[in-house]
Structure formats: structure tokens, C-alpha cells
Amino acid sequence: MNFDLTSDQKMLQDQVRKFARTELAPVAPEIDKSGEFPWENLKKMAKLGLLGIIIPEEYGGSGFDFISLAIAVEEISRVCATTGVIVAVNNSLCAYPILQFGTEEQKKKYLPPLCSGEKIGAMGITEPNAGSDVAGMESTARLEGDYYILNGTKRFITNGGEAGIYVVFAYTNKEMKHKGISAFIVERDTPGFTLGKHEDLMGIRATANCELIFEDCKIPKENLLGEEGQGFKICMNTLDVSRIDIGAQAVGIAQGALDEAIKYSKERKAFGQPICNFEMIQSMLAEMATQIHAARLMVYYAGYCKDKGMKRFSKEAAMAKYYASSITVDVARKALQIHGGYGYTKDYTIERLYRDAKILELYEGTSEIQKLVIARELTR
Amino acid sequence: MGLIIFNDEQTLIQNEVKKFVKDKLSPIADEIDKKEKFPEEIITTLTELGLMTIMVPEDYKGAGLDCTSLCIAAEELSKECASIGLVMVVNNCLVGYALSRYGTQFQKTQYLNSLSDGVIGGYGFCPEINNPERLLKSEKKGGNFVLSRGNGFILNGAVAEFILFSNFQEKKFLLFPKQAGLKLKNQYILGMRSAGIVRFEFNQIEVPETSSFSFDNKVFDLAYIGFSAVGLGIARAALDSAIKYAKERKQFGRPICEFPMVQELITKMKIAVETSRLLVYESAKCFDNNEDSSLIANITRVYVTETAVLCGLNAIQVYGGYGYTKDYPVERYLRDAKTLQVLLGQPYLAKSLIAKEILL
Amino acid sequence: MEIVVCIKRVPQTAEAEVKVDPSGRDIVKDRLTFDINEADSYALEQAILLKEKYGGSVTAISLGPAEAEDTLRIALAKGADNALRIKEEDFTPLDGYKTALILYNIIKDLKYNVILTGCIATDDGYSQVGPIIAELLGIPHATLVTELEIKDEKAEVVRELEGGLLERLEINLPALFAVQTGINEPRYASLLAIRRAAKKEIKTLGGADIQGEVKSLSVLEKLYVPPVERRAEILSGSMDEISEKLVQIIKEKGLL
Structure with a gap:
């Protein structure tokens, strides 16, 4: 190894x-x-x-x-x-x-x-009524001559407001259930495609998180990605892979928080010594570093599975994303505690990291969904 | 419920505050936070209702009520808008109580009385209270105290007309009007954005000797309990929101409250909220009975602030992506809860106080 | 245009605590991170800019330990065509003269129109190596160079002097330039360039490749942190009186 x-x-x-x-x-x-x-x-x-x-x-x-x-x-x-x-x-x-x-x-x-x-680039899966339940999406696309006519709304799309190229999912055949979802490459200036609400988020605030509105949007049929009905598979496969780098984002935020906490604990004095000398602080820093180390190894391992060409690595990817996102919230919390009185002001980066961290447990599949993926792989 | 029995007076207060919250506060709570505005109109009404001086003795035009009543009011207010709950608690516990218990006759006449006229008091502190080099150092010069170099935060600072500073080294409060030479700065804060918390700094400030007075830990016991009531309000708000959303939101063809993992998130919140409630009112009762409430107050502040943060986090989790947007109040609950926790002092410090009490 | 650039791998001490090791002649290195000397990264960038403008190739040389290969590899990723590591372990202890002598020994057999170095190393701060190499090679040199242009086989340089003064020189090539930080904006290696650098080889040379004896001219006796003394005197009086007193003190301390 x-x-x-x-x-x-x-x-x-x-x-x-x-x-x-x-x-x-x-x-x-x-x-x-x-x-x-x-x-x-x-x-x-x-x-x-x-x-x-x-x-x-x-x-x-x-x-x-x-x-x-x-x-x-x-x-x-x-x-x-x-x-x-x-x-x-x-x-x-x-x-x-x-x-x-x-x-x-x-x-x-x-x-x-x-x-x-x-x-x-951006990807449109989520809808107002379909978050965790991907197959519950309501967007449809029907083939008419040389075009697919796309109708529906996607919400909370990262990069949505500024992207030029989107991969969007919609039902081409509702009867086939999730095997009736297809994927399309949609360009920004396609007629019938407008941007809707721009979300005001607690953290990661500059991602142009936006609503995509499709009203009889005419997509050239050459823009079907993969085959009709292959959409759900494409979506799941893509999410498996993206969990690697979203897990990495979580590790990055946590590492940033730890960097700040260490720096602060060396500078800040109490009772005549830097607070990094106190056992309680040391305990927190040790926990944080251990959590980050473990999360990073899990993320790298998921990456290794993909790079090696392993056919199934959903479990490893979900575990990496689930673990990394939960520790980043915890690490940010501890870091903010170490900063104490000044930590919650905008002078210190840690306040921003605390707000940024939480989204990791929500997007790319909530932690609860990750656990379902893992359990399913374990009990197949 | 069981151990927590309110008398008629306290029940009345609870109902009145609930009504006020529903009619006047609820419609504007979100707006207050988004605008990061200190809600002057609300504070005026609260003063009229007597809530800003709920524990001030009747001799000084206060309502003369007890800590339990304060907690009831703080909890109900904070459930809707924690910033307002915080302002009210600071005014009552750190200003009103401090003056009425420790202040000189002059101070009480001058300042305590004015609270019921709508004057707001602020509480100033330096976060680095345990760093001797950064403390408020005071020297005597003639009949005055000269304070050298301080920087920190003032709760209610945006609208307070006078401020109590705590000098922990000498266990003294210093009281002076806001314009005594402080440089105040607006500060962007993670949460409690409408509570009027400001940053201050000064280089040299002179205050008359008469403006200082000693304090003991009792005032901080009260503050911890009061702040915990704010935390309890936040936690309850988060819990109620999560329950409501879980029942309405459908995924996979069912309301998400039917999914065990969602149930787990909410159950954890419920257990913590009920326990927090017991702790808050237990410590309030202890305080009202004039017992030594230090230990229970410390335990309460640790547990309740952790509960508030947990509820904020879990409520967002229940809401999913929606919970992360400002369209819904749950992200504010988390921010307010976390800020409260930091304001109340790092849990690890509070825990070491508890350890000291029970082990050493 | 054939360009040779000398780069040194130095400890990053800006935010670290530096301690002298038990020998008294070196610092404790195991907690420190190492990277290319700051001025050398500007020299490297200048070399690549010259190549991009006038064609030719860039050879990066480093006299350093095995880890210096990481530094050379990044130099390759940033655009150097060849990289040479001279094994420091064959030559320690080193002083500025011996370093220059070794580098001279290797460079004299290479083709070069321009040799670039940084103006000062952040570890020992001697600023010697560049000028000594030039002298040994018998070519002209300029130090503290903040601008460098080539026109018809001649270099036009600007040197930064004290007090904000600038000096403009015309120098015949081949020549050596010790560049000042800020002469350009060092690039980051793009990912594609990083991959391409993997195909380029780093040559290693050692004691066997140097003819003749190489000797130091100085010996490091002791390395120590200056003792911290706290003494402050506040002068009072009128401006004239204070100036008088100040001059007096400066004279007494032998600084005038």
C-alpha cells in the first residue's frame, strides 16, 4: 500500500x-x-x-x-x-x-x-419538490422532430446563474419510473431557458446559486447525453464521482479552520500563557486534527478507487462524503469555540468557515442519503 | 409540566408575552435580522409592558418580579427573535440587577430609575478577560479612576445610554455614560445581529471614583440563567420549525417525518429541549430561593447553549437545502445559538469551573 | 539565447522559530519547510521570460541535497528545459566562494549568453555567489537588477540603489545578472506544464565531475541568535535639544 x-x-x-x-x-x-x-x-x-x-x-x-x-x-x-x-x-x-x-x-x-x-458548467437535478428524492423530479422532455422540448424547474443549482453549459435531467418516459429519466446538455442561450430566483445562502455565498426555468425549451436532439432512459444511471454515477471532490472541499474547510485555530491559540494568552498550553484546547486541537486526517484518507481512498477503475465504489465515495462533511461541521464549531470572544466577528475568517461548513451535510446528497447509499451497498 | 409549576402571576406573564410576540414581534422578526437593525420600536413597547425592568425592585419603578418570571419572558421572546431576548436579558440581569444589588444610592437613583423610562443600559467586557496585560487597568488620579487601554464588546451598545464595565481582576463594575470617550464601532457578527452589539476601544478614559462598585458572582449566576433562557427559546423555535416542516415536506411519496433518520434528528432535539427546560427553571428557582446557584447556573449554561446549537444544526438538516437559505428562519437559529454560546463563554472554561467545584 | 539560472533551496524562516543546533554552526532544520530562495524564483521567472521572448533554452542548476530535486522539478514545470543538481553532500562544508567555484566549474562547460541568479539568499545573506561566478568566468555582471532588456547582443539593465536611486547600464553579453525581487511576477506552474516536466530529466553531478580542488576561503566559526537587550531611552526637550542629544549618542556608539 x-x-x-x-x-x-x-x-x-x-x-x-x-x-x-x-x-x-x-x-x-x-x-x-x-x-x-x-x-x-x-x-x-x-x-x-x-x-x-x-x-x-x-x-x-x-x-x-x-x-x-x-x-x-x-x-x-x-x-x-x-x-x-x-x-x-x-x-x-x-x-x-x-x-x-x-x-x-x-x-x-x-x-x-x-x-x-x-x-x-453546472448540473441540474434538484427541483422544488425533489431534493433527496431524485426520481421524484417533475421535469419532462418530449421528442418533437429534431428537438427535445424541455419543461420544468430546477432549484438550488450551484453555478446556475453564471454557467454557460448545463447537464440537466428530465423524464422522457414517466412509465419507466427512474429508468425513464434522460440527461441533456443545455446551453445557456437556448430559447425557453430562463434564470429564476437567486438564492441568498448562509454560506458559500458567491456560487450564483440559482433557479433554472425551462418553458418549452427547445434542445437539439444531438444534445441528449447518453441514451434515453440512461439519465438516472448517469446521475448516480456522476454523484459517486463528485462525492470525492465535495468530500475534499469539506476536508479543505476543516483544515482551514484548524489552521486558524492553531494560529489563534498560539497568539492568544490567558493566565500568562498561550492558550494552546491548556489541556482543554489541546484536546480539541487533537480531535480536530485526527478527524481531518481520517477524512482526508477516506477521500483519497475514494479517489484511488475511481482512478484504479473500480466499477463499484459508491460505498467508499458515500462514506468519504458523509464522514468528511460531518467532521467539517464539528471542526468548524470547535475552532470557533477556541477563538472565543472574537471568533464570531467578521474580523476573523473562522466565522465564515463556520457558515460555509454546514452546507457540506446538505448538498450532493444529505448525510442521511449517504447513509442509505452505504447501507444499501452493505446489504446487497 | 411536573416540576415546573408557575404561579398565577408567572402564568399571566407567559400569556402576555406570548400574545405580544404573536401580534407585534412575529411579523417583523425576519426583517429585523436581515436589516441588522436594533429594533427600537419593539424595545419601547417592551419597556411599556415592564419587561425591560422585570426584576428591578418596585421602589425603582420596576416590576419587582423574580428570576423565573424573567426566564419565562426571555424564553418566549427569544423563540421568535433571540436578539430581542438578549437585549432584554442584558438590561435586566447585567444592568438592572447589578445596580439594584450592588449600586450606591446615587447610582440607583440616577440610573436604575431611568431604566423604566426607556433608557437602556449596556454591558461592556473585554473578551480576553484572563489576560492580565489586556485587562482594564485602573489607576487612581485625584478623585478619578483612569482606565488605560481597553477593547472589547458592549452588549446593547448601539442604543445604551450608560454602560457597566466589568473589571474582573478587581471584581468591580465601572459605570459611565456612553459619551465618556469610548470609540464605538459597528461590528458584523455571526448571529444576534439586531441585538446592537458593538465593538469598543479606548486609550485613556477618566471616570469619577463614584462610578465604581464591587460585585460578586451572583450577578453572573443570574446572567447565565437569563442567557440560558434565551438559548432555550432558540432551541424550541428550531424544534417547532423542524417538526412543522417534517410533517409538510414530502419526498419519496411520504412526509419526511415518517423516515426514521429524520425522526432521529428531531427526537434528539426534543430530548435536549426538555432537559434544558428543566435545567433553566431549576436554576431560576434556586436563584429565587437565595440558594447558592453557581454550580447549577454553570451546568445550565453549558447544556442549554449546546442544545441550542444542536437544534439549530438539526433543524437545518431536516430542512435540507432549503434550510441553508435565508428564506427560512432555521439558519438564523443556528447563527444566533452559536453566537450566544460564544458570548456566554467557552464551554471548556465553564466545564473547568464545574470540575473545580465538584472535584477539588 | 542560452540562459543559465542558479537556484537555491532554503529554509522558510519567516514564520518559524529558528534555533541553533548543538554544533553551534547550523540551525535545527527538521521542523522547517524548504522552498526556492525568494530572489531566485524571480531569477527563474526572468530566465523563462527571456526564453519566451528571444527563443533558446533555460538550464536550471542547483547545488543542493537530494531534496533540491523537488525545487528543480518545479523549475522544469515553470518552463526550464534542463535541470542539473550538483550533489551538495559531496562538498560540504561550503562557503560562498566554494559554492561559486563549484558552480563556475560546471557552468564554464555550458553554452550561455545570460546567467541569472538571485541577489541574496535568505538563509546566509552573503550576496556573493553571483558576482564571484562572473569574475571566475571573466564576464561582466550587475547586481540588484530590477529591469533587464536585451538589444543586439547587449543587455540594458536598471539597478536599484539606496535612497530610491536607479542606475542604468549597458552591458555586453555574455554577462551575469543578480536580480532583485519584484523584477517580474513569478508564474505558477500550470497543471499541463507539471505533467510535461515529468518527461524532462534532472541530471545529477558530483565530486567526480569537478576538476581540481575546490576550497573554501572562510570558515564558519559560530552561529548564534543575538542576545536580546531591552534598553529604551526617551529623549525630551526642544527639537534642537533632542537632535543634539541624538547626534551625541550616535557618535558615542561609534556609528558616525
Whole structure:
């Protein structure tokens, strides 16, 4: 069992960490405050190849593996969780399904702009009445001549308000139940597609989280992704993979919180000594570090399963996401406690991390759903 | 319920406050938080109802009621808007009670009386209270105290006309009007955004000797209990919201309250809320009976604030993605709960006080 | 244009506590992180900018331990074409002269139009190596370079002097330039470049590749943290009186 990062992965980690610290960290507070989509950050990251980390070079990507994607998302999220999730979604929720299930024409058309940053990607699954119950979605698409006519509403779509390319799911055949869902690649300027409500969130506030409204939206039939009825499978497969980098985002936020807590506990004095000398603080820091370490290993392992080509890794991916998201909330809480009196003010990054952390237990499948996935795999 | 029996007076207060909350507070609670505005109109009404001076003795135009009554009112107010509950508790426990119990005759006449006229008192503290180098240092100069270099927070600071500062090293309160030379700064805070909490700093400030007076721990016991009642209100709000949502929201063809995992989230909340309630009113009773309430107050503040945070987290979890948006109040419950917990002091410090009491 | 750039791997001590080790001649290194010397990262960027503008190739050289290969690999990812590590372990102890002598020995057999180094290393702070290499090679050099342009086989440089003064020079190539931080904005290695760098080889050279003897000219006797003394005197009086007193003190301390 080799736990070492490869030379390429080490260099990627080194460069992304430096980049994040120097370029992303200083603007993170303002991004959170204004809630404005961080195009500047994305442009810089596109130049480094971070928007298409797992996409092969021939389509404009950087040709790295999923562990590398996890490393990159973690380093970015450590200083700016919003930017971290935008990069994660671009890579694994939009570019990845097109790479995995798309025709050669679709790959050639849509992957290069996603990698170059010319267009940002998003995925539309969730609806007002269908969150955890993916198959409960109500959007429909019917074939009429050369077009699919798409009708429905998607809600809480990360990158939704600024994306140019969307992977959207809808029922093409309600009778087949979840085997009647299909996936489509939808471009932003397709007639019949408008943006709805922009969500005001507690944390990760600059992800352009938006409602997508489809009213007799005409999608060229070449934009069907995969086959009719393959949508649910595409969705589940994509979520398995994206749990790796969303887990990495959770680890990143937790690591950022730990960094802040250690720094603060060394500086802040009480009873004549830095508070990091007190057993209670040491106990908390130790717990935090252990939780992060475990979560990171689980995320890397899920990435390894994918990179190795394992056919089924839903359980490992769900475990990584479930565990990482629960510890990040706990680590952020402890870090805020260590900061005490000043921690809840905006002078200190930790207040933002505390708000950012909670979403990890909710999106990409709530923790409860992750547990159902794990249990199902255990009892098959 | 069982151990917690309210007398007629207390029941009356509970009903009155519930009514006030439903009619006047409920419609604007969300707006108050979003605007991060100190709700002056509400505070005026609360003063008129006597809630801002609920524990101030009748001699000084207060309602002269007990800690249990305070907790009842704080709980009901905080269930709707924790910021308001906090303002009320600070005014009553840290200002009103401190003055009435420890203040000089002059101070009581001057300041205590004014509370029932709608004047609000603030409470200032330096978070780094255990760092001797950063404490409020006071030196005598003539008939004055000279305080050197302080920085920290003032609860109710946005509208307080006078402020009590705590100097823990010397166990003294210092009382002075707001304009005595403090630099106040608005501070963006995680939660309790409408409670008017401000940042202060000063370099040198002179206050007359007559403005200082000693205190003992009893005032903080009361504060812990009062703040815990606020936490209880937040926890109950989160629990009730979660129950309501779980019954309405359908997924997989059924209301989500039928799913055991959702039930688990809510059951945990319910157990914690009931226990918190018992603790709050037990400590209030202890305080009202003039018993030593330090230990129970510490236990209460640790447990209830943890409960409030747990309920905030679990309520968001029950709501799923919706819970994370500002369209629903649950994310505010979490933010308010966490802020309250930090304000009340790190649990690990409170726990070491408990440990000291029972082990050493 | 053939460009050689010398880079050094140094401990990052800005936010770390530095302790002297038991030998009294080195610092405790096991808790520190290491990275490319700050000024050298600007030198590397300048080398790549020159290559991008005028064509040619960049060779990055580092006299360092095995770990210096990580630093060289990133240099390759950022655009260097060749990388050479000279095994520091074959030559310790080193002083500035010996380092320069070793580097000179290797560089003299390479093709070069421009040699770049950083102006100062953040660990020992000697600023010697660049100028000594130039002298040994018999080529002109300039230090504290903040601007560098090439025009018809000549370099036009700007040097940063004290007091905000700038000096403009014209220098014939081949020449060596020790660059100042801020001369450019060092890039981050893109992911594609990182992958491509894996195909480039890092050559290792050691004692056997140096002809002749290489000797230090100085010996490090002792490394210590200056004792902390607390003494502050507040001068009072009129501006003239204070100035008088200040001059007096400065004279007494032998600083004038």
C-alpha cells in the first residue's frame, strides 16, 4: 500500500497551495460579503488548468487523476470554500459526465470551453419538490422532430446563474419510473431557458446559486447525453464521482479552520500563557486534527478507487462524503469555540468557515442519503 | 409540566408575552435580522409592558418580579427573535440587577430609575478577560479612576445610554455614560445581529471614583440563567420549525417525518429541549430561593447553549437545502445559538469551573 | 539565447522559530519547510521570460541535497528545459566562494549568453555567489537588477540603489545578472506544464565531475541568535535639544 503522492501530485499540491494562499485568500472575505461570482479567481485558475483537472489533454484539460482533483479542491477550499465548490462542480458535475457519457462530437464541442474557463458548467437535478428524492423530479422532455422540448424547474443549482453549459435531467418516459429519466446538455442561450430566483445562502455565498426555468425549451436532439432512459444511471454515477471532490472541499474547510485555530491559540494568552498550553484546547486541537486526517484518507481512498477503475465504489465515495462533511461541521464549531470572544466577528475568517461548513451535510446528497447509499451497498 | 409549576402571576406573564410576540414581534422578526437593525420600536413597547425592568425592585419603578418570571419572558421572546431576548436579558440581569444589588444610592437613583423610562443600559467586557496585560487597568488620579487601554464588546451598545464595565481582576463594575470617550464601532457578527452589539476601544478614559462598585458572582449566576433562557427559546423555535416542516415536506411519496433518520434528528432535539427546560427553571428557582446557584447556573449554561446549537444544526438538516437559505428562519437559529454560546463563554472554561467545584 | 539560472533551496524562516543546533554552526532544520530562495524564483521567472521572448533554452542548476530535486522539478514545470543538481553532500562544508567555484566549474562547460541568479539568499545573506561566478568566468555582471532588456547582443539593465536611486547600464553579453525581487511576477506552474516536466530529466553531478580542488576561503566559526537587550531611552526637550542629544549618542556608539 503506497500512501505517497506521486511527483506530479506533489507539485500540483505545492503550486495550488501557493496560488490559493497568495491569490485566493486575500479576496475571500470580500467575495463572501458581496456574494459576487468570483470570475477573477476563475480566470486565473483556468490559466493553470484547474477548471478541467480530470479532462484529458486532447479536450483542453490537464489530464490529471481524481486524487489530484481532490488535492486541488482541498487546497482551494482551505482558503475559499465558494471558489472550491465552483471548481469542483465544473470538473465533476458538468465536464465529467460529458467526458464519460458523451459522443465524440459532444466532447469536442463542450469540454474545451469548460476547461478554458470560457464557459462554466453546472448540473441540474434538484427541483422544488425533489431534493433527496431524485426520481421524484417533475421535469419532462418530449421528442418533437429534431428537438427535445424541455419543461420544468430546477432549484438550488450551484453555478446556475453564471454557467454557460448545463447537464440537466428530465423524464422522457414517466412509465419507466427512474429508468425513464434522460440527461441533456443545455446551453445557456437556448430559447425557453430562463434564470429564476437567486438564492441568498448562509454560506458559500458567491456560487450564483440559482433557479433554472425551462418553458418549452427547445434542445437539439444531438444534445441528449447518453441514451434515453440512461439519465438516472448517469446521475448516480456522476454523484459517486463528485462525492470525492465535495468530500475534499469539506476536508479543505476543516483544515482551514484548524489552521486558524492553531494560529489563534498560539497568539492568544490567558493566565500568562498561550492558550494552546491548556489541556482543554489541546484536546480539541487533537480531535480536530485526527478527524481531518481520517477524512482526508477516506477521500483519497475514494479517489484511488475511481482512478484504479473500480466499477463499484459508491460505498467508499458515500462514506468519504458523509464522514468528511460531518467532521467539517464539528471542526468548524470547535475552532470557533477556541477563538472565543472574537471568533464570531467578521474580523476573523473562522466565522465564515463556520457558515460555509454546514452546507457540506446538505448538498450532493444529505448525510442521511449517504447513509442509505452505504447501507444499501452493505446489504446487497 | 411536573416540576415546573408557575404561579398565577408567572402564568399571566407567559400569556402576555406570548400574545405580544404573536401580534407585534412575529411579523417583523425576519426583517429585523436581515436589516441588522436594533429594533427600537419593539424595545419601547417592551419597556411599556415592564419587561425591560422585570426584576428591578418596585421602589425603582420596576416590576419587582423574580428570576423565573424573567426566564419565562426571555424564553418566549427569544423563540421568535433571540436578539430581542438578549437585549432584554442584558438590561435586566447585567444592568438592572447589578445596580439594584450592588449600586450606591446615587447610582440607583440616577440610573436604575431611568431604566423604566426607556433608557437602556449596556454591558461592556473585554473578551480576553484572563489576560492580565489586556485587562482594564485602573489607576487612581485625584478623585478619578483612569482606565488605560481597553477593547472589547458592549452588549446593547448601539442604543445604551450608560454602560457597566466589568473589571474582573478587581471584581468591580465601572459605570459611565456612553459619551465618556469610548470609540464605538459597528461590528458584523455571526448571529444576534439586531441585538446592537458593538465593538469598543479606548486609550485613556477618566471616570469619577463614584462610578465604581464591587460585585460578586451572583450577578453572573443570574446572567447565565437569563442567557440560558434565551438559548432555550432558540432551541424550541428550531424544534417547532423542524417538526412543522417534517410533517409538510414530502419526498419519496411520504412526509419526511415518517423516515426514521429524520425522526432521529428531531427526537434528539426534543430530548435536549426538555432537559434544558428543566435545567433553566431549576436554576431560576434556586436563584429565587437565595440558594447558592453557581454550580447549577454553570451546568445550565453549558447544556442549554449546546442544545441550542444542536437544534439549530438539526433543524437545518431536516430542512435540507432549503434550510441553508435565508428564506427560512432555521439558519438564523443556528447563527444566533452559536453566537450566544460564544458570548456566554467557552464551554471548556465553564466545564473547568464545574470540575473545580465538584472535584477539588 | 542560452540562459543559465542558479537556484537555491532554503529554509522558510519567516514564520518559524529558528534555533541553533548543538554544533553551534547550523540551525535545527527538521521542523522547517524548504522552498526556492525568494530572489531566485524571480531569477527563474526572468530566465523563462527571456526564453519566451528571444527563443533558446533555460538550464536550471542547483547545488543542493537530494531534496533540491523537488525545487528543480518545479523549475522544469515553470518552463526550464534542463535541470542539473550538483550533489551538495559531496562538498560540504561550503562557503560562498566554494559554492561559486563549484558552480563556475560546471557552468564554464555550458553554452550561455545570460546567467541569472538571485541577489541574496535568505538563509546566509552573503550576496556573493553571483558576482564571484562572473569574475571566475571573466564576464561582466550587475547586481540588484530590477529591469533587464536585451538589444543586439547587449543587455540594458536598471539597478536599484539606496535612497530610491536607479542606475542604468549597458552591458555586453555574455554577462551575469543578480536580480532583485519584484523584477517580474513569478508564474505558477500550470497543471499541463507539471505533467510535461515529468518527461524532462534532472541530471545529477558530483565530486567526480569537478576538476581540481575546490576550497573554501572562510570558515564558519559560530552561529548564534543575538542576545536580546531591552534598553529604551526617551529623549525630551526642544527639537534642537533632542537632535543634539541624538547626534551625541550616535557618535558615542561609534556609528558616525
